[in-house]
Amino acid sequence: MTRSPKNTDVQALFNKIAPEYDKMNNIISFGTHKLWRQKVMARMTFPNGADIIDVATGTADWALALAEKSDETAHVTGLDFSEEMLAIGQDKVDISDYSEKITLVQGDAMALPFDDAAFDIVTIGFGLRNLPDPVTGLKEMYRVLKPGGQLVILETSQPDNPIVKPLWQLYFGKIMPVFGKVFAKGKYTEYKYLDETTEHFMDYMTLGQVLLKTGFKKVTISRFNLGAAAVHYATK
Incomplete structure (x- = not known):
């Protein structure tokens, strides 16, 4: 059983929310999560015949987008621990x-079932904060990445603007869980947990420092929606 630091069985949680997951992503982000991925991929380099892995792929939205963006000889692996999410994907x-x-x-x-240096590109979108130990996950991504390969992390973040931050906290802390109750068949508790993982996850600068300590190089950061999300690019 995979549990978060708050002792939540996250595998069971994602199995439970899987049927409404895509709909709720669109509602919560007002559809902007798709635009974020497109902007992220516009800055990525896709070598011919690339081996790509999307970690915490969920219902495979980013895996599909990566397959569309890469050439016909590339291959995309999508990995997730939730069988219900993968079934939809x-x-x-x-x-x-x-x-x-x-x-x-x-x-x-946190224990990727692949050989060392197996992939040219590793991506993870809105999944790192849900790992019981994100640092262990990053070490695994480093291990399976080829020398010179790309890591791309798209994740929710915390705005630091003093005007925007209280509104962000109100939305994620109070409104988003209500959306779970209204639009996801009463799943208030599950979406309250997802808010808490966002609120307590390391900020974008700390994540950048962790990437450098893990061994990644050329770490660059971009932010979206006034800091509500951030993307980290790095190379091995």
Whole structure:
């Protein structure tokens, strides 16, 4: 059983919210999560025949976007520990134009079931904060990345603007859990937990420092929506 530091069984949580996950992502982010991914990928380099892994792939949205962006000889692996999320993702992959390019795998982000230096690109979107030990997860991503390969982390963050921050806290702390209750069949507790992981996750500068300590190089950071999300780019 994979538990968070708050002793929450996160695998069971994501299995429970899987049926409404895509709908809730659109509602909570007002659809901007798709735009964020497009902006992130516009700055990425995709070598020919790239081996790519999307860690904590969920319902495979980013895996599908990576398959679309990369060339026809590339291959995308999507890994997640929630079988219910992967089942929904597999349905989406099967009806896409990229079913031959994408393999979905159930596994633990903190013990990736792959050889050292297996991938040219490692991505993780809105998943790092849900790992019981994000640093262990980053070490695993470093291990499976090829020398010179790219790591890209897209994650919720905390605005530091004194005007914006209280509004952000109100939205994530009070409004978002109510959305879970109204639009996700009463799942107030689950979305309250997701708010707490956002609120207590390391800030974007601390994450950048952790990446450097882990061994990554050329760490650059961009922020979206007045600091509500941040993307970290790094190389091995």
